Amino acid sequence: MPWYAVHTRSRHEYKAHAGLSQKNLTAFLPEMEVWSKRKDRRKKISVPLFPGYLFVQADCLDNEMKLAVLKTVGVVKILGKKENAEPVPVPDENIEAIQCLLNKKADVFTFQYPKAGEAARIISGPFAGIVGKVISSDAEKELFVVSIDLLQRSVAIRLEGFQVGKA
Numbered sequence: 001m002p003w004y005a006v007h008t009r010s011r012h013e014y015k016a017h018a019g020l021s022q023k024n025l026t027a028f029l030p031e032m033e034v035w036s037k038r039k040d041r042r043k044k045i046s047v048p049l050f051p052g053y054l055f056v057q058a059d060c061l062d063n064e065m066k067l068a069v070l071k072t073v074g075v076v077k078i079l080g081k082k083e084n085a086e087p088v089p090v091p092d093e094n095i096e097a098i099q100c101l102l103n104k105k106a107d108v109f110t111f112q113y114p115k116a117g118e119a120a121r122i123i124s125g126p127f128a129g130i131v132g133k134v135i136s137s138d139a140e141k142e143l144f145v146v147s148i149d150l151l152q153r154s155v156a157i158r159l160e161g162f163q164v165g166k167a
Contacts (some may be wrong), residue, residue: 003055005079012074013048019072020052030098040096061087119167120146131167
C-alpha cells in the first residue's frame with residue numbers, strides 16, 4: 001500500500017496522528033529524541049522528525065479517503081502535484097529508510113545552514129561566539145563566507161559547516 005505525506009498545522013502532528021488512527025487509517029509519525037531546554041533541568045523528549053508533516057497509508061486515495069484525511073483535526077493538505085492537486089505517493093524505499101533509521105536508535109540531528117544574507121553565529125574556531133552576516137554559502141561543500149564587523153572593518157572568513165549556525 002502506498003504512503004502519502006500529509007502537511008499538518010504547526011505543532012498539530014500528534015493531534016492529527018491520533019485523529020487519523022481513530023479513523024482506522026495507518027499513520028506514521030517519525031520521532032526523534034532531543035534534550036529539552038528547561039531552566040532548571042535537562043530531559044530527553046520526543047519531537048517529530050519532520051515538524052509539520054506525517055505519513056498516512058491508503059490502498060486507493062479516492063475522494064472519500066481524501067475527505068476523511070482532510071477532515072481530520074490538524075490536517076492542512078495531502079502533498080501532491082500543484083497542477084491538478086493530485087496526491088503523490090511517497091516511495092516505499094523512503095519510508096523504509098526512515099523506519100530503519102529510527103529502529104537503529106542512532107542520534108539524529110536536524111540542522112539548517114544559514115543562507116546568504118542571514119545572520120550566523122560562529123560555533124568553533126578563533127571567532128567562536130561572534131555573530132556575522134553570511135556573504136556566500138555552499139551547503140553541499142559546507143563552506144560559508146561570513147562577514148564580521150571588527151573595529152568598523154569587515155573581515156570575511158571561510159568556515160566549514162560544523163563551525164557555523166543560525167544566529
